[in-house]
Amino acid sequence: MTTEPTILIVDDEAAIRDMIGVALDTAGFNSMEAESALEAHVNIVDKRPDLVLLDWMLPGGSGIELARRLKREELTADIPIIMLTAKTSEDNKVQGLDVGVDDYVTKPFSPRELIARIKAVLRRSTGNLRDKPIRVFDLELDPASHRVTIEEKAVDMGPTEYRLLNFFMTHPEKVFSRDHIQDQVWGANVYLEERTVDVHIGRLRKALTSASSPGINYAGLIQTVRGAGYRFSTKPE
Amino acid sequence: MTTEPTILIVDDEAAIRDMIGVALDTAGFNSMEAESALEAHVNIVDKRPDLVLLDWMLPGGSGIELARRLKREELTADIPIIMLTAKTSEDNKVQGLDVGVDDYVTKPFSPRELIARIKAVLRRSTGNLRDKPIRVFDLELDPASHRVTIEEKAVDMGPTEYRLLNFFMTHPEKVFSRDHIQDQVWGANVYLEERTVDVHIGRLRKALTSASSPGINYAGLIQTVRGAGYRFSTKPE
DNA sequence: CTACTCCGTCATAAAATTGTAATATTTCAA
DNA sequence: TTGAAATATTACAATTTTATGACGGAGTAG
Incomplete structure (x- = not known):
């Protein structure tokens, strides 16, 4: 993009x-x-x-x-x-x-x-909207610099994973179906294989995991809701 | 669905x-x-x-x-x-x-x-139309996050049990026959063994039980009405 | 041109859920 | 108290759903 x-x-x-x-x-x-x-x-x-x-x-x-x-x-x-x-x-x-x-x-x-x-x-x-960094524990997404950090250290991820995380962090505690996520992250009426969302979720989790410190794994914030979709939540599953 | x-x-x-x-x-x-x-x-x-x-x-x-x-x-x-x-x-x-x-x-x-x-x-x-969480004592079902909690702690259950509980909580204090429950939770034109409902009721009760605190057991809200079906009720049997 | 990165899809593995049947338990009326 | 009917529970194989690794293509920078 x-x-x-x-x-x-x-x-x-x-x-x-x-x-x-x-x-x-x-x-x-x-x-x-x-x-x-x-x-x-x-x-x-x-x-x-x-x-x-x-x-x-x-x-x-x-x-x-x-x-x-x-x-x-x-x-x-x-x-x-x-x-x-x-x-x-x-x-x-x-x-x-x-x-x-x-x-x-x-x-x-x-x-x-x-x-x-x-x-x-x-x-x-x-x-107003996008400039303010969003922070959850030590995970921070800063739209201004277009960068994600954990404990101030950069997290490496692709553009799509960034948009995905951005969407999740701006809509916490809600489930979204794969279709809905496609609408929001890829744009409406873009036809993709449904499983593609899974793959990018996986990539995002991996990125978060490999940047997390031993104590806490930030991939846990991206929760799978079986039969419904995914959810970004600070509450444990 | x-x-x-x-x-x-x-x-x-x-x-x-x-x-x-x-x-x-x-x-x-x-x-x-x-x-x-x-x-x-x-x-x-x-x-x-x-x-x-x-x-x-x-x-x-x-x-x-x-x-x-x-x-x-x-x-x-x-x-x-x-x-x-x-x-x-x-x-x-x-x-x-x-x-x-x-x-x-x-x-x-x-x-x-x-x-x-x-x-x-x-x-x-x-x-656009958002569903509001339904709460009974400390049992809460939140459609937005697709999550069931007891005293703010997540209750683990399968999709079918979720739908079942959702149906019950939106229709409290009424008895429903197994047939009726099948129609509502599984959808019409789905043929199932009648006993299947019992099994899922059981699973739902178990989920609620293992998430309940010692004082109160939320499985008690799902009441068996012998010869008629089941009922979700806050009043004791 | 080559070496990257990122993307979307597929194939396969892993995990969770589902419906059923078999078995156990409870209930209620006689 | 007994036994049939109704409900509860358990176990399990089939199915569904999700996770993951691999691959080729597109695009880009050097």
Whole structure:
């Protein structure tokens, strides 16, 4: 996976999408496009972009509707949204912010302004949510440095195992089916063999084990729940 | 997985309905069919399927109309809809139909993709309603973590015993015949020896006993009602 | 190009669970 | 008190589920 943030552009006018797309590329972002709310929703669920640029005036007024929906559903609630709006009336702002949108930009806007706002929102959202290290006993996952440590010593693992652990540590004490884990860690609608999850669980456990000190084995935090899936828990099985 | 989700297929072509029906059966879903928007609506209100697969090219363009209507009406708004669309060339029209459809699949599609998307949508929609832990004295069953504890200490039991206990705890103070228990815990249309229920009751009791503290034995909550079945009750026999 | 790393799948091993049948125990009415 | 009926318990082989090691392919850095 690339480290540049991916931005989804949702607008019904191809010209605008292209224009924004070029601006984003220039600024070093990856971009995807969608021309309808429906297409956008599918893309968001499937690909999990880091941010969504959403035209308020989609046909059928569905822009707002989409924003509301994204913020309502747990799976997508934490994806920041910047609204693109043509009008400058207060109503838009109020309504948009009410929905939980992170920022808005009024058309016409300069690419520079757009980029600036995107960066600001990304900084804010990654700062709030992902920046704080998560710690369990002496196991620490630090999103900022993208690093896992046990007793301050680095734990070596692949990117997938990192995402897996990250997901588990942000959702402790809950079972997740293999399907669910695939959705969260690999992205929805990616078809994998179910057992693939097992294999990566195994790899994660091994990584944790070989970095654990004799007293405590952190692999024990990743618990198998027979017939149901896996669970990250500090309570013993 | 006591009951398989039921999926309603709405398409005017019998061939397509059949094809999808077979795919759904294979994947372990129940399926129903409807060939018109009207029939579909009646079925939906009557039977409340867990998900609707809706061809948007129903005669008279009534597919979109149906979707809109379902999402508008309180009673049906929470039933997820997956649209089946003919081709991407229809995108212009698709735009107008945001309506809150949960996903869409373009024909021709592979059964595998369809199943994957159905599962993803179902997971999303049902995952939102969280089950609260059920507690009786110091015995707690927590569906979220899929865990049973006595005085905060984990109780070890197999999947079937978990389902059994879950059923009992959600239906306390009532007697259930072995047949009824089989239906609820194993699912209908599963034939088992009647005595099998006894065995699992025994296993459940044993699990509860070996996790109980000296003062109180939680196995006592599972009461035998001679000649009738079993009962979960907080009142002593 | 070569040597890595990481990924997803498969085959196989290991472990846990399941249903049944056989046997033991309890209950209740006569 | 006895014995048939109902329930409990035990043991076990079959099945299901999970764990693990190995392998080839993709992608990358040197």
